[in-house]
Amino acid sequence: MSGIVGYVGKRSSQQILIDCLMHLEYRGYDSAGLAISNGNEIEMRKEKGRIQDLEASIQLDPILKGTLGIGHTRWASHGTPSALNSHPLTDNKENYYVVHNGIIENYRQLRKVLITEGYTFLTDTDTEVIPHLLAKYDTGDLKETVRRVLPMLQGSFALAIMSKTQPDTIIGISQENPLILGYGDGEAFLSSDISALLSYTKEIYPIKNNEIAVLTPTTITIQTIGGESVTPVKSLIEWDEEEITLQEHDFFMLKEITEQPKAIKQTLAGRLTASSVSIPELDTFFEQFQMESFRKVDIVASGTSYHSGMIGKKIIEQMLSIPVEVSISSEFSFEHGLLDDQTLVIVLSQSGETADTLSALKEAKAHGAKTIAITNKKRSNIARKADCMICTNAGPELAVPATKAYTCQMTALILLAIALSEKVSGPGNKMTPDMLEALKELPNEVEKCLIMTQDAIDKFAQVTDDQDHLFLIGRGLDYVLALEGALKLQEVAYLHADAYAAGEIKHGTMALFTPGIPVIALATQAHLREKTISNIREIKARDAYVVGITTIGDESVAEVVDEVLYIPEAHAFFMPILAAIPLQLLAYYAGTVRGYNVDRPRNLAKSLTVE
Structure with missing residues (x-):
C-alpha cells in the first residue's frame, strides 16, 4: 500500500526520492x-495521479533544491484520492511535515479534541492528526516532541517526519508497519521496502517497534522511545538490482511468470536430501515443540496466499492424518475455532507485512498456538514474530498479481508437509520417496510447461477479448486452482471470472451457461478425470465454448472440449503448480489484449499493510 521514502546526504534529494518512489509503484497508490x-x-509538492505527474509538475515549476527530504505514494484508506489528501501533511503553521503508512485507529477521538482546541483540519485523512499533535506538544526539539506524541497514537503505522525548526533532521518510526533504514557512503535512506534501495545501498536495518531513527547529514542514530541508545545490527540485501528491472520484458508480470523455474529452484535449494528434506529453519522449532502434541493445524492467509493454503491443507491432511483448517486472515482474528498450545498455525504472506495476516498471527500466539510463517521477506514483521520462518527465496515480485510467489509458496508447503510427516506416524512417510523425485524434477517441469503453453494461451486470450464473463471448473485440487485462475483474470483482465467445483454446477450455476460462453475445464487429477469429463459433457450440451487443460497422453478430455491444452504430467500434489502456469499466462494476455497495465491493476495494492 502507501510507500514512504527518505534521503539525507550530499546529493540532490529530489531525483533520488522520485526514483525511490517509482520503485515502490507496485505497492499501489493514487497520489x-x-x-x-x-x-x-x-518546500512541499503534491499531485494526484502517477509519480510521473509529480515529476512533471516539478519540471514545470521547480521545487526548492536540497539534499534532504521525504516522499510518499498514497493509497487512499481515509479520504478520497486527491492532491489535498496526499502526503506530506502539515499542521496549520506548516512547521511539521509527516508522511505515513498504516492506520491511526483512534484518529477520530484525537481529531475531535484538536478541533475543540482550535486546530483546523483540511483533509479527510487519519494522518492529519499527527502534525497537529506535534504542533500542540512542540518542545522545541523534534526528537523530544515525537517522543511525547507517539504514545498517543493507536494502530499500526510507519512515519517519516521533518520540521522547519530543525530542517536538517528526519525522524523515522516503525510501529507494526515496515520502514527500512539504508546506509550509504555519507548518506542514509528510508524506505517502506528494500526494492527502492537496491540502486543506492545493500546495507540496511529494519527499524523495530518502539524505536526512533534520527537522520542528519552527519549522524544516523537509533534510540528507543524511552531515549536509550540502540546499536543496530545491519543486514545485507541479497537481491540484485537487475532483479527489479524489466530487462527484455514489457511487464513485470510476464517476467515473473517466466522466472518461476528459477524461483522454485531457489525455494528448493539446500532443502532436498537423498531420502528426505532438510529445512534448517525448522530445527529449533522441532527441538522446542513435539509434532505428536499437535491435534490440529490451521493455515491462515489472504488472496492468492489463501489459495496456496487451500492446496497445503489437502496435502498436509493426507500426509499427517490430522485435521487441517484453512482460514482467510481477515476472518480468522474474529471467527476461529479452538486455539491452544496443541494447535499449529501456519501463516502465509508474500510480503510478510499483510496486516490481516499479522493480526491473525497475534491472535494465534495470544492463545498459545505454535506458529510457522512462510514468506518471501526474511526481515518482515510476520517473519520476526512467528516461532519459525521458512523463506521462499523467490526474489522480488513487483507486479501486483502474485505469480512466482504463489508457486513458491506451494513448493514450500510441500517441503513443510514432508518435514512434518517425518515427525508423526502418518501416511506421509510412504509418499515421501515419490514426492522427493517429483520435487527434484519440478523446476524442469515448470520450464516445459512455459514452453508448451505460452503461444496457445496467447491465442485463447484473443478469443476471450469480446467476452465479459468466463467460468473455470475443476474437482479436488483442480477446484482450488480454478479459484486462483479466476482471481488472476479478475485482477488483471477485469473479467467477471468465476470458479466452481465441477460437480456443483448443476446446483444453480448451469443457469448461467449460454451459447459460446468460455469455460476452462481443469482435468489434471487423474483419479477425478472421468467425473470431470461428465461435467464437461453437461456444459457442452448448453453450447458453451470449453477449453480443457489436462496432461500429456490423455485423449479423453480432447474428445469432449473445443480446445485442449496439454501440460506435463507430475505427481498429483504438484499439478496445481504446473497448471497455474497457463492460467497466469491467460490472465496476462487477456489483460494486455484489452490494453490494461497488468502490473498495476486499478484499485489494488501489492502489500496490504492496513486491515
Missing part, C-alpha cells in the same frame, strides 16, 4: 508528494 529541505527551509 504522490515530496517535502525537500535545503537545511534552512522546507
Whole structure:
C-alpha cells in the first residue's frame, strides 16, 4: 500500500526520492508528494495521479533544491484520492511535515479534541492528526516532541517526519508497519521496502517497534522511545538490482511468470536430501515443540496466499492424518475455532507485512498456538514474530498479481508437509520417496510447461477479448486452482471470472451457461478425470465454448472440449503448480489484449499493510 521514502546526504534529494518512489509503484497508490529541505527551509509538492505527474509538475515549476527530504505514494484508506489528501501533511503553521503508512485507529477521538482546541483540519485523512499533535506538544526539539506524541497514537503505522525548526533532521518510526533504514557512503535512506534501495545501498536495518531513527547529514542514530541508545545490527540485501528491472520484458508480470523455474529452484535449494528434506529453519522449532502434541493445524492467509493454503491443507491432511483448517486472515482474528498450545498455525504472506495476516498471527500466539510463517521477506514483521520462518527465496515480485510467489509458496508447503510427516506416524512417510523425485524434477517441469503453453494461451486470450464473463471448473485440487485462475483474470483482465467445483454446477450455476460462453475445464487429477469429463459433457450440451487443460497422453478430455491444452504430467500434489502456469499466462494476455497495465491493476495494492 502507501510507500514512504527518505534521503539525507550530499546529493540532490529530489531525483533520488522520485526514483525511490517509482520503485515502490507496485505497492499501489493514487497520489504522490515530496517535502525537500535545503537545511534552512522546507518546500512541499503534491499531485494526484502517477509519480510521473509529480515529476512533471516539478519540471514545470521547480521545487526548492536540497539534499534532504521525504516522499510518499498514497493509497487512499481515509479520504478520497486527491492532491489535498496526499502526503506530506502539515499542521496549520506548516512547521511539521509527516508522511505515513498504516492506520491511526483512534484518529477520530484525537481529531475531535484538536478541533475543540482550535486546530483546523483540511483533509479527510487519519494522518492529519499527527502534525497537529506535534504542533500542540512542540518542545522545541523534534526528537523530544515525537517522543511525547507517539504514545498517543493507536494502530499500526510507519512515519517519516521533518520540521522547519530543525530542517536538517528526519525522524523515522516503525510501529507494526515496515520502514527500512539504508546506509550509504555519507548518506542514509528510508524506505517502506528494500526494492527502492537496491540502486543506492545493500546495507540496511529494519527499524523495530518502539524505536526512533534520527537522520542528519552527519549522524544516523537509533534510540528507543524511552531515549536509550540502540546499536543496530545491519543486514545485507541479497537481491540484485537487475532483479527489479524489466530487462527484455514489457511487464513485470510476464517476467515473473517466466522466472518461476528459477524461483522454485531457489525455494528448493539446500532443502532436498537423498531420502528426505532438510529445512534448517525448522530445527529449533522441532527441538522446542513435539509434532505428536499437535491435534490440529490451521493455515491462515489472504488472496492468492489463501489459495496456496487451500492446496497445503489437502496435502498436509493426507500426509499427517490430522485435521487441517484453512482460514482467510481477515476472518480468522474474529471467527476461529479452538486455539491452544496443541494447535499449529501456519501463516502465509508474500510480503510478510499483510496486516490481516499479522493480526491473525497475534491472535494465534495470544492463545498459545505454535506458529510457522512462510514468506518471501526474511526481515518482515510476520517473519520476526512467528516461532519459525521458512523463506521462499523467490526474489522480488513487483507486479501486483502474485505469480512466482504463489508457486513458491506451494513448493514450500510441500517441503513443510514432508518435514512434518517425518515427525508423526502418518501416511506421509510412504509418499515421501515419490514426492522427493517429483520435487527434484519440478523446476524442469515448470520450464516445459512455459514452453508448451505460452503461444496457445496467447491465442485463447484473443478469443476471450469480446467476452465479459468466463467460468473455470475443476474437482479436488483442480477446484482450488480454478479459484486462483479466476482471481488472476479478475485482477488483471477485469473479467467477471468465476470458479466452481465441477460437480456443483448443476446446483444453480448451469443457469448461467449460454451459447459460446468460455469455460476452462481443469482435468489434471487423474483419479477425478472421468467425473470431470461428465461435467464437461453437461456444459457442452448448453453450447458453451470449453477449453480443457489436462496432461500429456490423455485423449479423453480432447474428445469432449473445443480446445485442449496439454501440460506435463507430475505427481498429483504438484499439478496445481504446473497448471497455474497457463492460467497466469491467460490472465496476462487477456489483460494486455484489452490494453490494461497488468502490473498495476486499478484499485489494488501489492502489500496490504492496513486491515
